[in-house]
Amino acid sequence: MEKYHILDTLFEAIAIVDKKAKIVYSNHFFSTLFKASPRVIRKLETVFELFESHTPFPKDLFEKSLQGGDYVSEEIDLMSTEGDSPCHVVVKTTKLEDGNVLISFNDISIEKKLYDKYRLQLEELKKSHAQIVQADKLATIGELSAGISHEISNPLTIATGSMEILEEVLDSDMENKDEVVRTCIADVVESHARINSIILNMKSFLHSQTEEDEREYCDLEKVILDSIKFVTPSYNDHKVLLKSTFDEKDLVGLVNKVKIEQVIVNLLSNALDALVDAKVDSPEVQVEVSKDRDSNILKIRIKDNGPGVPDENKEQIFNAFFTTKDVGEGTGLGLAIASKIIEAHQGSLMIEDTDQGASFLIQLPFIEILSYTQNEMLQRARDVQDEDTLKVMVLDNEVQVLNILNKICADEGIVFMGSVNGLDALKILEDLSVDLIITDYLMPQMDGSEFSKRARELGVKSPILYMSAASNQDAFQRDKEKFNIAGMILKPFTKEEVIKAIYGALGIERNG
């Protein structure tokens, strides 16, 4: 029809149908796209007939439009009876003033092909990545095995050889039998010690911490507030509320600050994206940090009031490359990396079941336990006997003090256990014995005297040192007899003073 002929200039396939769905007009592109000549089109009773029955035309859209209004379909594949391959399209129907319905077909076959190609390449990338990781592991194991086999073969040869000679010598009646026997035995003992140290070195290499993995005592409140500062601009842009609560003061973790911030920022960004995508009313994200004293776990919870994570995805979200975002929006690596980081901190990252929204929970062990196990492993890797290793507990609510003393003890080969809270420290002392306790005198929840009193009541026999500014000398004098306080370290202290005080306190114990 004349009035429609301007539609011929368009790159979109258009068909105008009457109430009975018979085509009264179709543009050039319609013919091109569906490979239907005007003659074929004229012969159709309805527009639906042009398409294969197994690729159904959204008839309901047409019917709805007859009543009035515009309707758009989802992406569908339409196969023309005249065509040789389906077209990937979006269909829109509109009622025209003259009562006819205009159906336009937006051909996105090319986009779909590109998208499929992208997904395919992503799958291949995943496979390659997995292969590289595996090959790397094997290569490392291979290298290690070669190295160790080689190193161990010599002392092993000496040990087995010496044993064989020992057998010979015992059976014979040579002159200096005893001497030779002793030499053989000494050689075997030395060889075993050598092998032992090779294996310890290997262990320490495997567990060796690179600079990236270095951990410090950090005030978690500061870590979280810094992470929040990082995402605040985006939160403000989208007018999403971000709150944080801390159920205690002095929430301290033994963590790599940069890495933990990375995790928190990742979780906060995910929450923001979920809320924005779902267009939630009054979107809100909460960060809660708490201490569970029953299970000795530090909990960091990040929850939002968005649509939440569907049950079927809950298992997969921590897998590498899993993403529900659109092409180009996300790699799917964030949570996988976050999960690995938390695992490396001997903690866990998981998603909790909630009625509404998503809630991610990070759990970290208490610093007392974490610092003990970590330092214990380090000392063991240095081939030091258990009995000789000193274990010192330090109680101070300032993280800088803990970090400095941690370093001093590590350099001396002393296993260090840090704590910021008297209650937590006492709890640990119920199960673990230490050689020495150093406690700050002035702490907010429990001062040095109160701590010492309770420790002695618990039956803790280890010597206790007070650490404080000179003004607390009287407390020391008073408690010296009452709670058996072995000495005092004045703040500010030097490394030498601390070492002297530690060995001094232990020396006194041994003599007395």
Place this chain on the structure above:
Amino acid sequence: MAVKLPLKSISSEKPSVLVLDDEDKICQIIRQFLIISGLFKNVVVADTVSIALMKIRNEQFDLIIVDYNLPDKKGTNFIEIVRKSKGYSKVKFLMISGFLDNRTLADVMNSGVKHVLVKPFTRMMLIKKVCEIMKIPNPYDKGDGLHQKN
């Protein structure tokens, strides 16, 4: 199982052997094993390549046992040098090594050494290998006792 210690016999026919390993203790152990077997006239040890080369100039050896992993040179390098020395074109070599991977094995084979023993080895394994190389009977073969060399 007690092994009969060999009788001291006239040793002019017996071959001489040089042992080169950077671990002196290993040299001593190998030396002990070889002496007890009675197969050799002379067992000489060296723990560096220079000392080994010196010993070679002083005395003719029929068999050289050398470790692959020497600190200054690879065992195979040492073998090349020896082969070029006067009168040593026919000497037999036994290579000992702590770890044999493809690369090491290829290197050893390329240097013309056919016999390799991997550490740790027992006395029996060593003697068996040595007898194979020198084509002499193994004194520890079951029930045969000592054999005279042909």
